[in-house]
Structure formats: structure tokens, C-alpha cells
Amino acid sequence: MGPASFVLTLKVADEKVVGELSSEVLAKTAVTDITKRGNVVVLRYSFDYQGMPIPATVALTPDGETLSVVFDFADGAFTMNGKATKKKVQ
Numbered sequence: 001m002g003p004a005s006f007v008l009t010l011k012v013a014d015e016k017v018v019g020e021l022s023s024e025v026l027a028k029t030a031v032t033d034i035t036k037r038g039n040v041v042v043l044r045y046s047f048d049y050q051g052m053p054i055p056a057t058v059a060l061t062p063d064g065e066t067l068s069v070v071f072d073f074a075d076g077a078f079t080m081n082g083k084a085t086k087k088k089v090q
Contacts, residue, residue, distance in 0.1 A: 004082075005024070006021060006022065006026070007023065008031075008043075010034070018030070018031065019031035019032075019034060019043060021043070021045065026047060027047075029045055029047050030045065031044070031045045033045065040060065040061045041060045042057060042058070043057065043059075043060075055073075055074060055075060056073050057071075057072040058072075059072075060084065066083045066084060067083065067086070068081070068083065068084075069081065069082045069084045
């Protein structure tokens with residue numbers, strides 16, 4: 001399928017971690033279900049695909065200077081693995 005780039009922004013709002021995920025093909029999507037299991041950060045959200053809500057999970061695991069990423073769409077119907085880099089906000 002080729003490379004894909006996503007932008008994930010995380011912040012603390014009302015003492016809770018929340019985020020926003022977007023890409024060239026995905027509109028900005030709010031992520032409010034964010035948990036941590038050990039050193040893995042797990043984000044759960046859903047997005048609209050042709051009128052159907054599709055559940056998605058993103059798992060981020062530290063891997064040296066990068067993060068290993070696993071995207072899971074529709075409860076395992078499709079998965080993608082990759083690497084993420086952290087952009088420092090100024």
C-alpha cells in the first residue's frame with residue numbers, strides 16, 4: 001500500500017490526556033480514549049468511512065529514538081505497522 005503519514009497531537013485538558021489524529025486522507029479526528037499499558041500508549045477512536053463508524057486502535061511503543069506503531073482497524077480486519085518520530089513543539 002505504500003507509505004502513509006499521520007499527525008498526532010497530544011495534550012492535557014482538564015487533567016486528562018486527549019489527542020487529535022489526521023492525515024492526507026483522514027480528517028482531524030478527536031482521540032479521547034488514551035491509556036498506557038507498561039511503556040505502550042494506546043489510543044482508541046473511531047472514524048467515519050462511507051457513513052459507517054470504524055473502530056481503530058493505535059499502539060505506540062518506544063523504540064530508541066523513534067516509536068514503533070501498530071494501527072488496528074475494525075477490530076483486526078486490517079493492521080499496519082510502522083515507525084513514528086516525535087516533533088518537538090517550540
